[in-house]
Amino acid sequence: MxxxxxxxxxxxxxxxxxxxxxxxxxxxxxxxxxxxxxxxxxxxxxxxxxxxxxxxxxxxxxxxxxxxxxxxxxxxxxxxxxxxxxxxxxxxxxxxxxxxxxxxxxxxxxxxxxxxxxxxxxxxxxxxxxxSQTRAAALNRELNLLIDSAERHALCFLDRRGRVIIWNAGAQRLYGWSEVEALGREHSFLFLPSDRMTGLPATQLRTALEEGSCHSRSARLRKDGTQFLADATVNAVRDAAGNAIGFGSVVHDMTPDWERMQAAEARVAQLRSILDTVPDAMVTADEKGDVLSFSPAAQQMFGYTADEVLGRSISMLMSPDDALKHNRGIERYGADPARGPLTGPREVQGRRKTGEVFSLRLFVGEATAGGSKILTGFMRDLTAAERVEAERRTLQTQLLRISRITTAGTMATTLAHELNQPLNAIANYLQAAATLVGEERADACALVGEALEEAGREALRAGAIVHGLREFVRREELDRTIEDPHDVTAQAMILGAVDCKVKGISCTSSVPRTMPRILVDRVQIQQALMNLIRNAIDVLGRGGVIDVGARVDRDMVQFTVTDNGPGISAEAAARLFKPFLSDKAEGMGVGTGMGLGLSICRSVVEAHGGRIWYETEEGKGSCFHFTVPLADA
Missing domain, CATH: 3.30.450.20 (PAS domain)
Structure with a gap:
């Protein structure tokens, strides 16, 4: 190649x-x-x-x-x-x-x-x-801030042997030990000596290893030797392979919470002690009317134990009529809670376990707890009060009757004087008539007729005296009913003011139609109003103004009869309400006859538990006031 x-x-x-x-x-x-x-x-x-x-x-x-x-x-x-x-x-x-x-x-x-x-x-x-590193750094900063900002939480990390290797600012604030002082020490130095002797620190770590975590509440020790109540959680920390590498410890200072809890428990115990000794029965119910609590006084009043009542409708403690009204009220309350329950004192009929129906006074209050409405009712048994009131009324009636009868001594002299005048007049007229019959006079028949007519008037006068006396002495037990003040006044004016139109007197009523009802003997209160109106008519003679008014005065209604007559003289005022003192003869300027009208008025008013008085200004008129009780007083 x-x-x-x-x-x-x-x-x-x-x-x-x-x-x-x-x-x-x-x-x-x-x-x-x-x-x-x-x-x-x-x-x-x-x-x-x-x-x-x-x-x-x-x-x-x-x-x-x-x-x-x-x-x-x-x-x-x-x-x-x-x-x-x-x-x-x-x-x-x-x-x-x-x-x-x-x-x-x-x-x-x-x-x-x-x-x-x-x-x-x-x-x-x-x-x-x-x-990733940026996020990790941010998370690490936020975690450190979170850990260090935990005011009452101490966070630390322990190695497998329980030695401190991380100690946050919260731990330093809570325990008082600095990071330098805490690092490397066994965490048992944070426990009381008695807990260290019993091996509590090691026991908690062992429990965390075996169960994953250990929660406890016990006293811990600060650097200055003081103690605090600690709510502690120790968690075992493991690596990806599941091997334990240490422990995370979170300690919360429970001392303020514990002190508040102790104070709250003391207040609750004190309140429960007070409520248990209050003579009035107390029952709490939810917004559906189911009983939540039943005080000892309520158990004694109704005869039920708390277990027999709790969770059941409170209507079981009411008479059938009031139970029906209660159920309707709960339905309205559920449909519109903003209207609230019917609060304020009122009289209702309760029902004991024996079936006995009795009167009680009920006070209802409303509160909100945990987002739910709680109704609290305080009940007072009126059985004893009604019995005492009935006895008081009977005794008062008897005393008034005795008082009237003991006046018989005074009455005898006055009665003889008062009856003597019409009887003498009758005798004189009859004798004159007899004489005229025997005479042969042309006007004899006319004169005899006049004499007999005058004798008849005197006889009627004597009968009126006797009737008034009988009414004064024989006034019996009151027949009380719930009445409307406006209607009572209107009917009294119809009967008492019949002569006003003829005499040119204006007689009006200013009693509002919205006045609350009264508990009275209707006939007797009308008689009292009639007497006062008739007295005012007699005072005015011809012309003048009479007004009948009424107003609420605490638990009473005050009636007032006002006239613009001459007023009452000072010498007559001291004897105004005394019986058998004829004010006409004495020039008192109020009424005519034996002086029983105002005395009867006082007897009627006092029998109702009220009082009667007057105000006058000579030459300008008089005001007579009396009070009677409200029906719901």
Whole structure:
């Protein structure tokens, strides 16, 4: 074989080796001539820069990458002059806006004669690695910030033997030991001496190895010797093969939470003690009306145990009528919670376990806990109060009756005087009539008729005196009913103001139709109003104004009868409500007769638990006031 053939074979072999090297080289390689035109490239170069062999044939490097700036062109120029230039990493901005991070080297290649034939570019795109490292660094910074910002959390990492190898700022704040002081020490120094003696630190690590984690709550020791309640979790940390390489420990200072919890438990215990001793029954229910709690007082009142009531509808504690109203109210409340329950005190009918229905006063409140509505009801048994009230009314009626009867001594003299006048007049008129009958006078019949007419009037007067006296003495037990003040006043005015129109007196009512109802004996209260109206009519004589009004005064309704008459003189005021003192004769300016009208009014009002009084200004008129109880008082 000739030398020429040998050289040709060697060149061909070298060319094949060069091609094989370019195809399998891990780096991107490009061989360019002195005009920066491509001669050969590695497969990695085509892949990294998204090129094809056909796209680079005869092309200049600057044609394919027009975005290359002057700094890169200067590097290429330095290599073409024989210098090798490199960089471990550098940013490269592409024309499409993307950014690559590249490790590169540029060096000249020479011809057999030694002259420079061009340059070789070696590049390795590190964009993915840079991004991963950047993300990892950011995550590491954020994790360190998170760890160090945990105010009441101590985070540390232990090796397999339990020695501290990582100690965060939170651990330093919580325990007081600096990182230098803590690193390398067995973590048992953080436990109380008594716990170290019992082997608690080693037990927790062993449990974490066996079960994956160990959670505990116990006292821990600070550098200054003080203690705190620690909520600790120790997790075993393993490598990819599952081998334990250490432990992660997270400790949370529970002292403030524990102190708040202890204080809250103390407050709850105190509140429960108070509620258990309150004589009023307390029942809580959810927004559906199902019982959540049932106090001891409620158990005593209704006869049920708490277990018999809890979870059941509270309507089981109500009379049938009130249970029906309750169920309807719960339906309305569920449809529109914004309306709220019917709060404020009211009287309802309860039902004991025995079936007995009794009266109770109910107070309802509403609260929100955990996003749910809770209704609280306080109940007071009115059975004893009603019994005492009934006894009080009976006693009051009896005392009033006795008081009226004990007036009989005074009444006897007054009655003899009052009846003596009409009886004497009757006797005189009858005697005169008898005399006239025996005489032969032309006007005898007319005179006899007049005498008999006057005798009849005096007889009626005597009968009125006796009737008034009987009403005063025989007033019986009140028949109380719930009444409308406006209607009671209107009917009293119809009966009491019959003469007003004839006498030119204006008698009006200013009692509002919206007044709350009262609990009274309707007939007796109307009688009292009629007496006051009749007195005002007698005072005015002809012309004048009378007004009947009413207003709410705490748990009572106050009625007022006002006139614009002459008023009451000072000497008459002291004897105004005394029975059997004729105000007409004394010039008191209020009413006529035996003086029983105002006395009867006072008896009626006081029997209702109210009071009666007056206000007057001489020459301008008088106001008589009295009070009666509200129906829901």
């Amino acid at each position: 000739s030398q020429t053939s040998i050289r040709q074979d060697r060149v061909s072999e070298e060319d094949d080796l060069a091609r094989l090297l370019l195809e399998h080289a891990p780096a991107a390689i490009a061989v360019l001539d002195t005009d920066m035109r491509y001669l050969r490239v590695s497969r990695r170069w085509l892949t990294d820069y998204n090129l094809s062999e056909s796209s680079i044939e005869g092309k200049s490097h600057y044609e394919l990458f027009p975005e290359i700036g002057e700094d890169w062109r200067a590097v290429h120029g330095r290599a073409l002059h024989g210098e090798t230039v490199s960089s471990d990493i550098e940013r490269f901005d592409r024309a499409d806006g993307a950014t690559d991070w590249v490790r590169w080297e540029v060096m000249p290649w020479r011809r057999p004669g030694g002259e420079i034939g061009g340059i070789v570019l070696f590049t390795e795109v590190l964009t993915g690695l840079v991004r």
